[in-house]
Amino acid sequence: MAAKDDMTIPLLPMRHYHIYNRGINKAAIFYNQENFRYFLSKYGQKMNGYFDTFAYCLLENHFHLFVRVADKEQLLAKAVDDFVIINQSFCKDYVLPWVHRIQIDVDPIQDLTNFRNLLNLWDRHGDTQQDTSEQPADLKSCSFIDQLCSWVVSERFRGFMLGYAKAINKQESRTGSLLQKGFRRKHVPNIELDKKQVLFYIHHNPIHHYYTDNYVDYTWSSYGAYLTDIQTRICRNEGIEWFGNKNNFIQFGAQYLKNKVSDNQYAIDED
Numbered sequence: 001m002a003a004k005d006d007m008t009i010p011l012l013p014m015r016h017y018h019i020y021n022r023g024i025n026k027a028a029i030f031y032n033q034e035n036f037r038y039f040l041s042k043y044g045q046k047m048n049g050y051f052d053t054f055a056y057c058l059l060e061n062h063f064h065l066f067v068r069v070a071d072k073e074q075l076l077a078k079a080v081d082d083f084v085i086i087n088q089s090f091c092k093d094y095v096l097p098w099v100h101r102i103q104i105d106v107d108p109i110q111d112l113t114n115f116r117n118l119l120n121l122w123d124r125h126g127d128t129q130q131d132t133s134e135q136p137a138d139l140k141s142c143s144f145i146d147q148l149c150s151w152v153v154s155e156r157f158r159g160f161m162l163g164y165a166k167a168i169n170k171q172e173s174r175t176g177s178l179l180q181k182g183f184r185r186k187h188v189p190n191i192e193l194d195k196k197q198v199l200f201y202i203h204h205n206p207i208h209h210y211y212t213d214n215y216v217d218y219t220w221s222s223y224g225a226y227l228t229d230i231q232t233r234i235c236r237n238e239g240i241e242w243f244g245n246k247n248n249f250i251q252f253g254a255q256y257l258k259n260k261v262s263d264n265q266y267a268i269d270e271d
Helices: 033-047 072-082 088-102 115-125 144-172 192-203 236-243 246-259
Strands: 016-022 051-059 062-069 184-188
Touching: 016 192, 033 051, 033 144, 051 192, 051 236, 062 192, 072 115, 072 144, 088 115, 088 144, 115 144, 184 192, 192 236, 192 246, 236 246
Parallel strands: none
Antiparallel strands: 016 062, 016 184, 051 062
């Protein structure tokens, strides 16, 4: 059974996800080589401290990422500096139910949209709701702190995509949406074989879309970062550990291609 993908799956600390987005109406999102470089640079700046990245592939009209959300402490420590307030929608849907659930009286002058205030309340009161599943289907069943973490990561990533889109619109003298609204993702269980398959599904994407017949030489994927010792933001050492060593990594990729594993359950429908 294929893993579920949609735009509402919670992004929870220390879970792995395959993330995908494309241009609106499948139009181009990268117009030249510098756009690829700019995307990766801004991604690193915006998502460092929120995502650990294991793989990426950028193609003319879409991109794939394989990431693990950072641990809760690291994520929230970073978010304190990056977020001042939360939006009214999150406050209504998650903050107020949490306050009611833990049955505390909140000072009327205390701003529940203030990020630091929420963390202070959490530190003092915790939550009575705890989801024990590997990956909850939606945020409603998660603990409040997981709801907050998922909101933070999603907002940070949306902000990154919006910033990239604005830059490209300015470059191309265009208006309107560049990227599909939201972004699709699949949860990938912390199972070695599953993670290995997702990593190579992404690295083989240029072949799938007929950009090349040799994924090894494709410039805008993370595959090359696994073959060198050059400093990289990719979690190369941990990724190689899934395979045992670099030779096994290379051989797995070749065998994966030979077997034409196109029905990977963690692939995302790109239509």
